[in-house]
Amino acid sequence: xxxxxxxxxxxxxxxxxxxxxxxxxxxxxxxxxxxxxxxxxxxxxxxxxxxxxxxxxxxxxxxxxxxxxxxxxxxxxxxxxxxxxxxxxxxxxxxxxxxxxxxxxxxxxxxxxxxxxxxxxxxxxxxxxxxxxxxxxxxxxxxxxxxxxxxxxxxxxxxxxxxxxxx
Numbered sequence: 001x002x003x004x005x006x007x008x009x010x011x012x013x014x015x016x017x018x019x020x021x022x023x024x025x026x027x028x029x030x031x032x033x034x035x036x037x038x039x040x041x042x043x044x045x046x047x048x049x050x051x052x053x054x055x056x057x058x059x060x061x062x063x064x065x066x067x068x069x070x071x072x073x074x075x076x077x078x079x080x081x082x083x084x085x086x087x088x089x090x091x092x093x094x095x096x097x098x099x100x101x102x103x104x105x106x107x108x109x110x111x112x113x114x115x116x117x118x119x120x121x122x123x124x125x126x127x128x129x130x131x132x133x134x135x136x137x138x139x140x141x142x143x144x145x146x147x148x149x150x151x152x153x154x155x156x157x158x159x160x161x162x163x164x165x166x167x
Contacts, residue, residue: 013046015103017136021045021143022104023113023126028147032119034155039101040162043093045142054142054149063149063161090162 025041026033044050053066108114113124128140150158159165 013097013100015100015107018042018100019104019107019111019113020126020136020140022101023108023122023124024128024140024143025147025150026114026120026122027125027127028144029122029151030147031151032121033147033150035105035116035120036155037150037158038105038120039094039098040150040158040164041143041146042097042101042104043090044146045139046097047089047093051139051142054145055138057142057145057149059148061145061149062152063158066149067161091164094164 022038022041025038025045029037045054050067057066105114105116105120109116111124113122113126115121115123126140128137128144131137131140153161
């Protein structure tokens, strides 16, 4: 049996796993959150460069300090790129992952892990440190720390930083 690209994509971008990432984000945010911010989670966490930055984040990290510092590259001593380059392509990923985010949120609601009123409220925590698989643990940890750093910024600041235009 031959697997199509869509089947492979569906397996790797499983909405149940994506719901775990969003759940970890909410755990890190640790307060009711505007639903809009949930749509920023997957485009950032699923990007390897930004995920690697988030895995090294601490509770004192802020979005500007985590993604704002310049990084030098070993192969080119004179080349220093802004850490914000790790967020490059965010808008494209945002648009591509909107539907998957919606599916993941529906799963969280149906499994009674979140409640949505005027904001999203986490009902059931799922600590990333409980997972033994290194890749899963690091991905969920990235989601958690994204929540920690997002909590320290206003939505307006995040929109501006990520290049999102609010209507």
